[in-house]
Amino acid sequence: MANLKNLTDMSVYVGTYCKYNEGSLFGKWLNLSDYSDYDELLAAMRELHKDEEDPEFMIQDWEISPLFQSLGLVSESHISSEIYEVWVRIQESGYDLEIIEAYADCCGSFNSIDEILEHIEESYSGKYDSDEDFAEELLIETCSLPKDLPSYIYIDWERTARDIMMDYSTSNGYYFRNV
Numbered sequence: 001m002a003n004l005k006n007l008t009d010m011s012v013y014v015g016t017y018c019k020y021n022e023g024s025l026f027g028k029w030l031n032l033s034d035y036s037d038y039d040e041l042l043a044a045m046r047e048l049h050k051d052e053e054d055p056e057f058m059i060q061d062w063e064i065s066p067l068f069q070s071l072g073l074v075s076e077s078h079i080s081s082e083i084y085e086v087w088v089r090i091q092e093s094g095y096d097l098e099i100i101e102a103y104a105d106c107c108g109s110f111n112s113i114d115e116i117l118e119h120i121e122e123s124y125s126g127k128y129d130s131d132e133d134f135a136e137e138l139l140i141e142t143c144s145l146p147k148d149l150p151s152y153i154y155i156d157w158e159r160t161a162r163d164i165m166m167d168y169s170t171s172n173g174y175y176f177r178n179v
Contacts, residue, residue: 007087008033010068012079013061014045020058027060038081067101071113086113093117099124099174106171107178125168125175131161134175138164 008031015027028048035041049055057079064074073080090097090113100113103120110116128134136157139145145155169176 009063010065011063012059012074014048015058015060016049016052016055017058017077018052018056019049020060025060027058032083032087037084038079041079041084065097065101067097067104067116070104070109071111089113089117093120095120095124098172099127102171102174103176106169107176119179120176123176123179125177127173128175129173131165131170132157134168134170135161135164 010033011029011031013027013029015025019026030041030044030048032041035044045057046055049057057077059074059076059079062069062074068074068083068086071086072078073083073086090100093100095117100116100120103124104110104116107119107123110119125134125138128137136155139160167178169178
């Protein structure tokens with residue numbers, strides 16, 4: 001699935017079960033950013049399928065953040081009224097969606113965006129190219145390396161990183177302290 005960085009990248013293809021059962025895939029891609037909230041999205045879905053008295057919407061395809069899907073916000077038969085609220089919480093958090101997705105990917109399953117944001121606040125440690133880069137930066141930041149280390153002493157960063165990573169998790173280059 002594509003790497004989705006914001007709401008403008010997220011869309012759903014909305015049909016109905018009635019049309020599908022009649023052999024039609026008629027529907028339309030709706031970009032979530034075209035609507036200010038769930039009610040506007042729902043109104044657009046109803047307008048699209050106004051030929052049915054009470055359409056039972058079928059989300060036939062989606063380009064949605066895996067995080068939104070793991071939180072149960074989108075499935076074939078459901079698009080949650082909380083989808084816009086979750087997006088606002090992410091925006092207000094100060095973390096990029098990519099960081100939040102990486103945290104959810106490597107640090108367990110969560111029931112809500114608030115639970116994720118609460119935990120990420122305690123554990124986010126930054127983005128690095130490698131475990132060795134992370135370990136070196138961590139030891140420098142925490143003043144764990146003597147400032148006057150003689151030039152003839154070399155540090156095995158691979159082994160140091162391996163030991164440090166017992167207390168950290170990583171996904172997509174983002175590092176998180178295990179809490």
